[in-house]
Amino acid sequence: MTASLDAFSTPMMRQYAGLKREYPDAILFFRCGDFYETYAEDAEEAGRLLNIIVTRKGMGKDGDVAMAGVPYHAAEGYIAKLVRAGKRVAVAEQTEDPKQAKGLVRREVMRVVTPGTATDEALLEDKANNYLVALCPIKAKGSSTPVWGVAVADVSTGFFALSETSADDAQGRLLNELERLEAKEILLPDDAEAPFLEPLFLERNLTVSNRPRDDFRPEPARQLLLDHFRVQSLEGYGAEDLTAGIAAAGALLRYLKQTQRSAIAHIADLRVHFAQGSMVLDAVTQRSLELVRGLQHESREGTLLSVIDRTQTPMGGRMMRAWLLQPLCNQSDIESRLEAVGDFVDHLNLRTVVGEALRGVRDLERIVGRASIGNAGPRDLGTLREGLRRLPALKQALASSKSNLLKDLSSRIDPLDDLADTLAEALVEEPPTTLSGGQVIREGFSPDLDEIKFTARNSKDWIAQFRAREAQRVGAEKLKVGFNKVFGYYIELTKAQLRAIGGEPPEGYIRKQTIANGERFITQELKEKEDIILHAEDRIAALEAQLFDELRRRVADRAVDVLRDAEIVAQIDCLRSLAETAISGRYVRPQINDDGLIEILDGRHPVLEAIQTDPPFVANDVMLSPDDCQVALITGPNMAGKSTYIRQAALLTLMAHMGSFVPARSANIALVDRIFTRVGAHDALVRGQSTFLVEMTETANILRNATSRSLVILDEIGRGTSTYDGLSIAWAVCEYLYNTPGQRAKTLFATHYHELTALEAAMPRLRNFHVAVLEEKQRIVFLYKLIPGPADESYGIHAAEFAGVPAPVVHRAWEILGRLEAGEAVAPRVGEVGEESEAKAMTAKKKASILPKADPWSDRQLSLFDTAPPNPAVERLKLVDPNRLTPLEALAVLAELKKISETRN
Ligand code: ADP
Ligand code: MG
Numbered sequence: 001m002t003a004s005l006d007a008f009s010t011p012m013m014r015q016y017a018g019l020k021r022e023y024p025d026a027i028l029f030f031r032c033g034d035f036y037e038t039y040a041e042d043a044e045e046a047g048r049l050l051n052i053i054v055t056r057k058g059m060g061k062d063g064d065v066a067m068a069g070v071p072y073h074a075a076e077g078y079i080a081k082l083v084r085a086g087k088r089v090a091v092a093e094q095t096e097d098p099k100q101a102k103g104l105v106r107r108e109v110m111r112v113v114t115p116g117t118a119t120d121e122a123l124l125e126d127k128a129n130n131y132l133v134a135l136c137p138i139k140a141k142g143s144s145t146p147v148w149g150v151a152v153a154d155v156s157t158g159f160f161a162l163s164e165t166s167a168d169d170a171q172g173r174l175l176n177e178l179e180r181l182e183a184k185e186i187l188l189p190d191d192a193e194a195p196f197l198e199p200l201f202l203e204r205n206l207t208v209s210n211r212p213r214d215d216f217r218p219e220p221a222r223q224l225l226l227d228h229f230r231v232q233s234l235e236g237y238g239a240e241d242l243t244a245g246i247a248a249a250g251a252l253l254r255y256l257k258q259t260q261r262s263a264i265a266h267i268a269d270l271r272v273h274f275a276q277g278s279m280v281l282d283a284v285t286q287r288s289l290e291l292v293r294g295l296q297h298e299s300r301e302g303t304l305l306s307v308i309d310r311t312q313t314p315m316g317g318r319m320m321r322a323w324l325l326q327p328l329c330n331q332s333d334i335e336s337r338l339e340a341v342g343d344f345v346d347h348l349n350l351r352t353v354v355g356e357a358l359r360g361v362r363d364l365e366r367i368v369g370r371a372s373i374g375n376a377g378p379r380d381l382g383t384l385r386e387g388l389r390r391l392p393a394l395k396q397a398l399a400s401s402k403s404n405l406l407k408d409l410s411s412r413i414d415p416l417d418d419l420a421d422t423l424a425e426a427l428v429e430e431p432p433t434t435l436s437g438g439q440v441i442r443e444g445f446s447p448d449l450d451e452i453k454f455t456a457r458n459s460k461d462w463i464a465q466f467r468a469r470e471a472q473r474v475g476a477e478k479l480k481v482g483f484n485k486v487f488g489y490y491i492e493l494t495k496a497q498l499r500a501i502g503g504e505p506p507e508g509y510i511r512k513q514t515i516a517n518g519e520r521f522i523t524q525e526l527k528e529k530e531d532i533i534l535h536a537e538d539r540i541a542a543l544e545a546q547l548f549d550e551l552r553r554r555v556a557d558r559a560v561d562v563l564r565d566a567e568i569v570a571q572i573d574c575l576r577s578l579a580e581t582a583i584s585g586r587y588v589r590p591q592i593n594d595d596g597l598i599e600i601l602d603g604r605h606p607v608l609e610a611i612q613t614d615p616p617f618v619a620n621d622v623m624l625s626p627d628d629c630q631v632a633l634i635t636g637p638n639m640a641g642k643s644t645y646i647r648q649a650a651l652l653t654l655m656a657h658m659g660s661f662v663p664a665r666s667a668n669i670a671l672v673d674r675i676f677t678r679v680g681a682h683d684a685l686v687r688g689q690s691t692f693l694v695e696m697t698e699t700a701n702i703l704r705n706a707t708s709r710s711l712v713i714l715d716e717i718g719r720g721t722s723t724y725d726g727l728s729i730a731w732a733v734c735e736y737l738y739n740t741p742g743q744r745a746k747t748l749f750a751t752h753y754h755e756l757t758a759l760e761a762a763m764p765r766l767r768n769f770h771v772a773v774l775e776e777k778q779r780i781v782f783l784y785k786l787i788p789g790p791a792d793e794s795y796g797i798h799a800a801e802f803a804g805v806p807a808p809v810v811h812r813a814w815e816i817l818g819r820l821e822a823g824e825a826v827a828p829r830v831g832e833v834g835e836e837s838e839a840k841a842m843t844a845k846k847k848a849s850i851l852p853k854a855d856p857w858s859d860r861q862l863s864l865f866d867t868a869p870p871n872p873a874v875e876r877l878k879l880v881d882p883n884r885l886t887p888l889e890a891l892a893v894l895a896e897l898k899k900i901s902e903t904r905n
């Protein structure tokens with residue numbers, strides 16, 4: 001490209017080449033009149049990605065280059081398309097009036113739009129942040145592993161944070177963070193290697209921008225931060241010693257300044273260690289629990305977020321997402337959120353008033369972001385004004401709340417009256433999206449503007465009067481006065497009208513143009529007035545633009561204050577949203593304990609319950625405790641509901657940690673430091689690794705990092721390899737989690753390896769459970785009820801029988817099973833199947849009955865038992881440990897027993 005740029009030799013093409021050299025890695029949009037043009041390789045690329053025609057343009061003595069152009073008024077759409085495809089676009093504007101320019105019009109790149117720095121609405125998702133991340137590995141002397149500096153910004157909302165990590169698993173942590181953030185663009189020093197990022201590139205559209213290593217030099221980076229935040233040291237932020245973090249943040253800030261070409265004053269706060277104080281959810285867990293993205297498809301459908309998010313503002317939506325991916329781990333923080341949610345749940349009136357106020361608040365963060373960058377439009381400021389107007393109501397509604405958190409939020413709301421008043425005085429009631437000839441500024445705000453408008457309006461009246469006067473004078477009633485860009489105002493007479501007045505133009509008419517059906521004229525008088533009118537309109541446009549710009553600056557000056565309010569509004573929105581969800585889903589407030597107990601009565605899977613109607617969802621209990629049931633081993637046939645059950649336990653635990661109510665009859669949930677999952681075989685193939693290898697990598701991560709305070713969800717580990725391999729691994733993993741001091745994580749282990757159920761005999765803290773199924777005539781009925789005890793292992797043979805496998809095969813299978821269970825050798829059989837062996841097989845079958853070993857205590861299934869089943873009330877009682885129950889829980893159990901007794905009679 002650089003070589004061919006030298007061949008650009010007309011003055012304009014030389015100007016182009018100069019700009020292109022400054023932005024070699026961007027597609028350069030070069031403004032020419034009413035078009036943005038792209039040339040050479042840029043044009044080929046734009047042509048392909050935008051599906052527009054590529055032509056040729058002369059570039060000087062050496063011939064021509066490819067050219068593709070888009071009309072300026074449609075440019076945003078085209079830019080958005082390129083950026084969504086992961087490209088950067090540099091936009092060069094004409095920065096002087098072509099009419100006034102001597103020779104070549106001056107042009108400058110006014111902004112660079114990239115995936116991670118977009119601020120335009122068309123490029124942003126309302127309820128998701130648009131993160132740009134800078135990574136900077138720095139090797140300390142004498143150390144073999146680098147310290148990774150990380151900086152994160154969302155220029156559309158003003159978020160800016162830095163952090164660093166030198167942990168052994170630094171790369172894994174970075175991946176987790178990038179997954180959580182769904183970063184759109186990553187900045188790396190051009191000499192850094194980061195192959196560990198590859199899975200991210202494969203899984204989603206992510207732009208990597210290599211920046212000069214110089215941008216990451218710690219000292220200049222620090223200076224840039226000091227200058228930007230106007231401080232003497234970074235100590236106040238707690239960032240002074242984070243050299244690698246500072247390096248990353250400096251490079252990121254420099255990039256923002258280059259791309260935005262503005263002061264980005266709304267980036268006014270620097271946060272450090274942005275993920276601290278929250279539970280760690282590794283990338284695998286985020287995905288496999290389908291928190292914000294589905295496993296099968298990328299969409300948000302069927303995710304926990306889609307079920308619980310009822311926020312009404314975009315910043316609330318973004319915060320809800322952040323809460324979900326960064327659950328709290330401090331008990332009192334969780335309790336204050338729960339208390340606030342509870343307050344909303346209990347008070348319909350509060351919910352309604354706050355809901356109404358929130359409905360009028362739009363994306364304060366992004367509006368202020370656009371105002372700071374200089375591309376907020378009139379409608380943006382109108383929307384901001386509407387938002388500010390709602391703040392007093394919000395403040396007042398929450399002032400007397402019982403929740404300390406809500407009271408505190410209320411007291412921190414600053415309605416910014418002065419700004420709201422200015423906007424109210426300056427802007428018309430419903431401002432248009434763009435500046436347009438005098439439609440934006442309210443009458444009475446600027447005497448100058450009003451005066452020019454008055455003149456202009458008068459002149460228009462004058463034109464109407466002039467027309468009427470001329471029509472009468474000339475004697476052509478339908479005489480027209482029109483306007484076009486070439487001659488300005490003119491009088492038009494049709495041929496018929498001309499004939500009617502004698503064929504000659506009236507006195508004083510100067511002929512300007514002959515058209516198909518008549519002639520156009522001007523008069524001295526008309527031209528004089530035209531001058532005033534046109535001038536007035538230009539002046540109106542110029543003055544309005546100037547006034548609006550001042551207004552925009554006023555907003556930008558208050559960016560920090562508006563952002564503070566926006567953050568408070570987002571919190572209120574989230575808390576209220578959690579209450580709405582709790583009410584419509586009949587959720588309960590969880591108790592939080594620090595004793596390692598997870599006791600959920602009649603828990604439900606929040607997503608499945610919301611989307612599945614048939615069969616109706618069956619609730620289940622979870623009872624985990626460090627001394628009694630640290631590991632729950634769940635067996636049961638395929639499709640019985642094992643995976644659903646263990647995910648449900650994880651989801652409810654997570655929800656409680658974010659301060660949400662949970663779908664259950666009651667829940668007492670232990671504080672956990674991490675939730676780990678190894679769930680199902682998700683589509684690991686895109687990563688180019690075998691499923692089994694991925695499974696083992698994930699398992700390794702769990703075993704290395706789990707603590708006694710963690711919750712571990714293991715689903716069918718070992719499935720990806722041969723039976724004995726898989727069983728051996730599953731067995732050893734189970735023992736490890738059970739035995740290793742300090743790592744005895746609460747574990748829910750779903751497995752199809754029936755052999756593992758033998759562990760219970762030797763491990764008092766491990767309990768067997770299974771999901772009940774019933775054999776009914778020729779089919780299996782799934783009851784979805786979790787019951788103590790191991791599943792029947794011979795289910796497979798029953799299934800084979802139902803599926804129509806010939807009787808001799810089924811009989812022989814029973815026989816082999818019987819021998820294997822008895823530890824006898826099985827000899828291959830050759831010859832016909834005899835009567836005698838069939839009888840033996842039937843005895844084996846009877847021994848291994850498929851009926852559940854305990855009665856599910858749900859009312860729905862009871863009628864399915866026609867033989868005398870064990871008494872469900874008794875079974876339920878067996879699970880109760882009176883020493884552990886709070887009085888309230890005891891009452892709940894009593895109520896439950898009562899219910900069981902009623903359904904049985
Ligand atoms: P498994 O892991 O044992 O093979 P899953 O947990 O994947 O079984 O469940 C299979 C299907 O059974 C689910 O897709 C769901 O439709 C249904 N299911 C699971 N649990 C329940 C439940 N508690 N109530 C109602 N339906 C359920
Ligand atoms: Mg499963």
